[in-house]
Amino acid sequence: MKIRQNDIGHSFSTSKKRFLHKSTIHNMFTTELEYPYWQRTVSLLAQRYGLDTKETFEEAAFAQKGINTDFFIELLHLFNTESELPIEQFKTFPIPIILDYLQKTHHYYLNKKLLEIEQSISNLRNQLPENHLLPFLENFFVWIKENLTFHIRMEEEQLFPHILALYLKVKDKKGFSIQQFIENHADTVELQLSEVKKHIVRAQSSVSEIFPFRVLLKQLDEFEKDLRIHAKIEDEVLIPISLELELTNK
Numbered sequence: 001m002k003i004r005q006n007d008i009g010h011s012f013s014t015s016k017k018r019f020l021h022k023s024t025i026h027n028m029f030t031t032e033l034e035y036p037y038w039q040r041t042v043s044l045l046a047q048r049y050g051l052d053t054k055e056t057f058e059e060a061a062f063a064q065k066g067i068n069t070d071f072f073i074e075l076l077h078l079f080n081t082e083s084e085l086p087i088e089q090f091k092t093f094p095i096p097i098i099l100d101y102l103q104k105t106h107h108y109y110l111n112k113k114l115l116e117i118e119q120s121i122s123n124l125r126n127q128l129p130e131n132h133l134l135p136f137l138e139n140f141f142v143w144i145k146e147n148l149t150f151h152i153r154m155e156e157e158q159l160f161p162h163i164l165a166l167y168l169k170v171k172d173k174k175g176f177s178i179q180q181f182i183e184n185h186a187d188t189v190e191l192q193l194s195e196v197k198k199h200i201v202r203a204q205s206s207v208s209e210i211f212p213f214r215v216l217l218k219q220l221d222e223f224e225k226d227l228r229i230h231a232k233i234e235d236e237v238l239i240p241i242s243l244e245l246e247l248t249n250k
């Protein structure tokens, strides 16, 4: 998606600006802001934006990649604290910035997250070929891949182009409405992940039996949280502002 320069903004606060010179992206958002525990989150977000966290932080480079630094910092806060989504704050960002994040995240799920989970299940198959949970995990993987792909395709092919057309005030192909989307949109993958984690833990009789599953459990945990934040931004920020636009454009 093409993001216009005036959608990006340059409003780092003065306190943050003094860290800009010669600081890596990683340090910029972790050590020097005294949030060392942000390390994982910075890397999670950087991956989907195609950033190398060892590179020197330059706001111009962020802007060139279409990244709004304030939006990036809001996301970091959200991922780290999982506090209430600051809905009104998020609603102040231009729609293309929000859509861009959601699209990049979709891509990251399909091309990175799912592959990591698949790899962990395959490692388990090599380590514990007789384990009774393997058929369940393999079926679950097929299910999640199909559902997520279908869900994402629908959003990318119908919802997002419709919202972009509303934002740009251009005519969109008829037959799609936000209201209709709300009625059919469900976040089943996230719920299913939570059930699968519980099932893995329940199915093992001792902690040592759970041990080989720890990598997979951690990945599912992280994915569930990521999906939860994604769904919140979609359902509580993007959909309400788009619905308003749809009503005013009528």
Ligand SMILES: [Fe+2]
Binding pocket: 102, 106, 152, 155, 230, 234
């Ligand atoms: Fe989505």
Ligand SMILES: [Fe+2]
Binding pocket: 151, 155, 185, 231, 234
């Ligand atoms: Fe969704």
